[in-house]
């Protein structure tokens with residue numbers, strides 16, 4: 273074995289031993305309660321200390337499989353450390369800075385590995401021949417299948433020479449299997465600039481498929497937690513919002529691998545739906561109206577219309593006397609509260625409070641009383657009157673009435689929606705309210721009501737992925753939870769939802785972050801160039817303003833178009849899956865949602881183990897309905913009958929663009945039906 277490799281492996285061993293020591297120390301401090309005080313006053317301090325230690329223990333867990341460092345920077349001696357110690361990193365020849373997913377220190381607090389997010393790590397990502405940033409050599413390590421350090425590659429930065437990128441290319445081009453992994457070892461400068469943007473800057477990142485938007489968003493969260501952890505936690509923590517559960521489970525491992533365990537992940541429907549599932553699909557006309565921002569006004573009116581003045585006298589009995597408030601007094605209190613613009617539930621509470629206060633004043637004026645405001649606030653007559661005037665609201669009931677009761681909708685939407693728009697919103701009343709099914713846009717309406725009743729909890733920073741599909745009403749649901757900035761990721765060419773906002777400036781306006789920056793990533797790391805060029809034939813039809821993306825990957829033989837005899841496509845697809853199994857990597861079989869059952873049967877009959885996306889289970893072959901495929905990738909992708917994918921929905925070409933851009937190594941397009949027109953002109957040339 274090359275002595276240099278041996279030395280690096282030994283250093284890796286030493287780092288692992290120190291990591292074990294750090295883990296043992298923290299676990300024993302938790303067990304013994306080291307440093308905790310006994311006094312009652314110490315309770316809070318002890319709690320915080322324990323919480324802090326538990327977090328560190330969690331961060332240090334779970335990294336046994338990942339290499340502890342992925343590269344180092346070689347500086348002249350004395351450039352980084354104050355004095356040479358004769359150690360591996362500080363010697364008379366050089367100062368070495370090792371970079372890893374987490375920082376590791378030895379017993380004396382000496383840094384052995386620097387966290388990739390630390391200021392010292394910047395040069396690893398940004399230094400080049402023109403700006404070496406004091407670095408003489410950048411080294412990258414390669415690891416074999418078993419995770420053993422097996423190679424390294426040096427890139428001298430202090431003198432002209434070719435820039436080495438064999439290991440970098442190998443890492444980017446490695447076949448994919450399983451869920452998404454972190455990219456700390458290979459983040460590119462244009463991506464890193466976005467990862468490290470200041471915490472209070474809202475970013476909206478437009479990027480072609482595979483340009484690393486999701487990766488950038490997740491690494492940005494990890495970076496922000498490193499630099500601003502306390503501030504973000506105090507502001508409510510951080511969250512990732514994605515389109516569906518399949519996507520969230522695909523990305524679920526990335527942040528924990530970077531030591532970040534306290535990040536919540538939710539689908540947009542989980543955020544808005546309070547546990548109700550989105551089982552219904554709105555037709556495009558309905559969706560366009562329901563997702564429109566004017567619905568916020570309709571819902572607001574519908575809610576506040578429930579508040580009605582009463583034309584009766586309030587009579588409060590207290591210690592054998594009756595105290596009265598007349599309708600005009602009550603109306604005065606109501607008007608005062610309404611003019612303050614309080615939340616619905618706060619206003620309700622305030623009404624009870626003010627009525628009680630007024631009665632109390634009457635009592636005092638009549639010669640004093642032993643009654644208290646608190647007692648009167650709970651008086652049965654006051655509570656009953658408030659319930660009548662300012663009824664408690666159940667969002668699901670309110671939206672149920674709005675969408676199924678013509679008069680109710682007409683009253684709330686008068687002057688806001690046209691008669692035709694109201695018409696498309698209405699649907700037949702279900703047998704019972706419980707039988708009502710909800711669409712993703714219905715859930716956004718529910719959230720709008722819930723937020724008018726009571727403001728939702730805030731979040732310190734939110735990453736919103738696949739944001740090109742969100743309607744204004746969805747964006748409002750996110751906006752009202754934002755305590756700080758957010759990172760919005762998406763690609764307008766992949767927008768399939770009829771209610772989506774079509775441009776990023778408007779997205780930022782709905783998020784109430786109109787000063788946010790719109791950035792673009794154009795360099796693709798997933799899809800081979802030939803495949804990307806093929807898919808880009810759709811761009812003039814789906815997003816004419818977007819530039820065609822370029823690809824980092826130029827693998828030969830990446831694109832296969834196969835025309836089958838009518839009725840033979842399914843069998844051909846199954847055969848292609850069996851062939852693909854002979855090679856490394858994951859396989860995604862993508863088809864129109866309606867075609868999934870037939871493919872499932874055919875794969876089962878052939879005895880090919882597979883998982884159906886959207887249900888539990890994992891296998892090398894994933895059978896994926898195209899409606900769930902956004903954001904995912906497979907090493908080999910088979911797209912079955914593009915024309916059927918296009919025909920299945922209004923924005924079918926966009927859906928097809930998503931399907932064609934999931935492949936990392938190879939794309940097979942299988943069809944008996946004629947290919948959709950926009951894909952045709954160059955077909956012969958492929």
Ligand SMILES: Nc1ncnc2c1ncn2[C@@H]1O[C@H](COP(=O)(O)OP(=O)(O)OP(=O)(O)O)[C@@H](O)[C@H]1O
Nearest residue numbers: 455458459460481482483484485486487797798903
């Ligand atoms: N700098 C990088 N080094 C290595 N791999 C990278 C890099 N950037 C992106 N990738 C990889 O490229 C693939 C695509 O990245 P990602 O899913 O983040 O792209 P995306 O822009 O969100 O794509 P889509 O629009 O399809 O959702 C992932 O496997 C990711 O790990």
